[in-house]
Amino acid sequence: MRTLHSLNPLARIKARAASLLTLLSICATAAIVAACGGGSGSGSSGGSSSGGSPAYTPLSVVAPVVDCSKLASIDITDIGGAGSAITSATVTNATVNGATVAFCTVKGTLAPSNTFEVALPVSTWTQRFAELGCGGLCGNLSDPTQQSSFSFSYTCPLVQHGGFVTAATDMGHSGQDSSWTTDPQKAADFAYRGQHITTLAAKKLIKAYYGQTQKYSYFIGCSDGGREALMAAQRYPADYNGIVAGAPAAHFQIQNSLYHGWSVKSQSTTGTSAGNAVLYADKAEVLHKAVIAACGGGSGAADGLIADPRTCHFDPATIQCANNATSTSDCLSAAEVTTAKNIFNGPTDATTGERMLAGSPQYGSEANWIGVEVPNSNSTDAPVSVTKLFSYSIVTGAYNLIFTGSPTMPTIDTFGYQDASFYPAYLKANHPLNDATSPDLSAFQAAGGKLILWHGWADQHISPLFTIQYYEAMQNTMGAANVSQFARLYLVPGVAHCGGGEGFPNIDLVSKITDWVEQVQAPDAVMTYQTDSSNNVTASRPVYPYPAVAKYTGSGDWHDGANYTQGAPLYTASTAAWAGSSFYAPYTAATQGVAAP
Template identity: 30%
Template sequence: MTRRLRYLRTSPTERARAARTLLGRAGIVSVAVLAWLAPYRTTALAREAPLAMHCAEFAGAVLSAELIALPTAGAQIESAAMIGATAPGNQQGGEYCRITGRIKALEPTTPDIRFDLNLPRRWNGRALQIGGGGYNGVVVSGTGVMPFSPDRAPLAQGYATFGDDSGHVGDSSLAVFGLVDEAVTNFGYAHLKKTHDVALALIARAYGRPPQRMYFAGGSTGGREGYTVMQRFPDDYDGVIANSPALNFSGVRLLGVKLGQAEYGKPGGFVAPALLERVYQRTLAVCDRLDGAADGIVSDVDACRTHEADIIDSLRCPLDPGASATALSATSPDACLNDAQLATLLVMRDGLSLPYRLAWDVSGYRGYNVFQGTQLTGSLGLAHQPQRLPVPAFHANGYLFAQGDGYIRYFVARDPQFDSLRFDPQRPGKYRAQLIELSHTIGAMNPDLSRYIARGGKLITLQGLADEVISPNQTIAYHDALVARFGVEAVDGFMRLYMVPGFQHGSGVFIPSVDLLGALDNWVTRGVAPETLTATDIAAATNGRSRPLCRYPRFPRYAGKGNLNLASSFICAQP
């Protein structure tokens, strides 16, 4: 340990000299990191030795708190070892140095931030931070293929990759850490910066220079994290991929509570899966062909919305003088929607409107495309059981309600026994201040991306128009807010938004596979802005067909001839 720590320390004079010499050409590297790097840059080891010869030197090393811009108690490297190209489980096609560690919390009751960092022997000079999902709680390893991307992992392409657990342990459904203030701050935004700074220092130490480009990629919670780093730490990143982003985190959790109340707090409000499937099939019958192709995908969502009233009327239980609608639907649960069941679906369609403002003047949450091709019977859809569990579960009680329930219990009320069915999102009473504070800490609705834009940062966002977890209309609304603030030309200069018909939250009748990282890197390094992309469907039933990924607001329309399974048979049409 003495030998390891010796090269991690420098005198103040050496730090100042290193900072003056290197700051101008390091870009995103802080003065503290440059000083920490200085003694290593001048050694023969840094210039000549392969990574394998000094990977193990990181094991047991301690990084001081001054290397991290946000308050911590420093970082500890727990393991560091080369992973051979033929080692069991290594699918990356080459050797890499795998480093694991933890960033120490300030308070003894706060969990540390656990992180993984992977340093490829053949480095391309770039680094990629990868976001998490749900409530996080599991370390993002950074070794695998990015979701909905081609088979070659970023690590195999030469990227140094890293991720973390956001500062607590547990699966993505557990919100218990909401009782711990420092853990909430870490989850909201601080873990991103802390892990970034530690990884940056280690990358610079390993290769003798900082990365030329720093990227971030994530979806859902990871998508929120992508927007968060642009808003809070714009100097740290050159490009971001932020898919299906949970931008309005507080809003979607509050809507989930309101949805659960409609399902379980109102007599007859539960909508059985068979009836949800009937709703979905009815929307397909009316809207599938509006884009010119009978392919099981509702692509022209705007045109479908004009038929919504007729769709709802066709699903509503008829008025029968001899029997109530509730009795009729109870007798034939998959036949029609009673008033309470329709009210449940309209809660999801209409979203949430609040009589007060959350952070960044947010006043609610945009609704979902319930009657435009969104299937609500999957594992992340609405409730599958008519009884609410004491602790709501994803499949039994619906993803949105289960996650919203945990948010209210642990983050808002801070009472594990609190009954979220008694919580009124519109009139939160004594919890209002806590809700507003949380929306500042966890959320990415700040439309001020001026610093990120000015630095030349780029952004790609992909989301399904049939997403049942993150409302596609909330993502569109944020994009439109950027246009209102900066103008179309400025937004087009840094952002690409691709709304994908038929794609849900990781599932759907069309699941796109496309190389977004390649598109982002090409944009950042060569100035080639992506336009229409081609996505291959990886849904089991239709694997291999392709469609154009059209820039919002365009959508794929069948050209009238050609193979329905080929993207070349479609054009990107204006709504």
């Protein structure tokens, strides 16, 4: 038999991955694994005990004590109020990682209209519960038995083999019709209440079904699910032991008004919603290629990724077409250059020059703009109205949530893209209701909670600079050393919104959060992976807690994550001041409608 070192570099990566998957499968079959990574997250700071690994008792599988059908009679009016009820409780089978796993699937409604589903494993429960976040403006009920609903759990056996009770909710409304946004109770259920009461219902069902409570509770979410995750840490600090918040839309109001609205304005031939798009898919690709050529390879490897976009100073004007160019397929017109600059730079106050946003889409994200800031069609195709851009639909869909109670209801053309007075006039009223930017997580820390934040550097929907500023605000409010005891931030080069992109999007943060919560092993390096269409690992790369970056050692195959080490930060300046910085100061969360238990 050949040794691992006798294989070629790519074969070594695949062999390591195969060995890892085999080991994890064995651990999961035993059903007493301590956590998804088997305790692989090491680090001497942030809560790790000194003198070696802490004492730890693995969790055994617990069987139900009643028939699944009995859960249909559980009273949940104490949680959701009058009108709340279980509608069904049946055993269903789901295919998870190729295996059949049986779940007691419970469906119901928490008044007034929070549809929810809880999946309780029949024979594989390892005493853990996870609430799953809902993206966008929600309005749909994800299947909690599917691994795809359990984000950031790549190769995690507790997920793959049905170790968690999981729950999901539509957060109080169904479908994408925005009429619900004018209902104060439904708006509150979306803002903060829906996930909390679903969690309370799930925990009540756990106690009834298994005859005991869960040992550990987690929240896993991305995008608005990341906002929901931070909302839980801020409003309900005792709900979860561990939280994974990916690409959080914590700055919900700014994100869904000024941020995406500026993309629409920047793209418009008229500067208004009456115009057509300026930059199209083919030219976004041209721009992306030039940006990567100028700024890629910051890890020391020829990987075509930007290790930290804040070190990139690319000027789109360098690829502007010559005045007498006969072919413009590989360059940008003057108008396209202006649009690209505006998207990168973001708006500034027309009078003071003050920045209006903490950050815009970063260098390296250009190809991911297609379908969001940029039409899917090419510049040689028929013109596309900016009202057809996804960014436009995002803004108009969230209007009532953001601007209810404002002096006047603005349109996408009239609110103040370049007027800093827009913030106090329009966004402060509902900021304490919808946003999840309060940096004081002292109650969550006191309850023993652990938090992992992560963001892809090439995110096309939410700038990672907002997440960085939130992390900085936590450090400024609570002290950096204190924050390191319970929170980590990871920035992943080349990865788009909640996954995808040219980077290494396959990452298991579920194992890291369970290791940290259950074994007091604070996460350090986290391995990320690229896979092919058959899910074979083709490359790997570690990411390190912010602000450290992965650095290629200079020897061995750069596709192999073993050939990287922790590098010094490439950028150390704090997030620049901007007009909405005060939104990242501590504040008292607002409530409305029926209060959550």
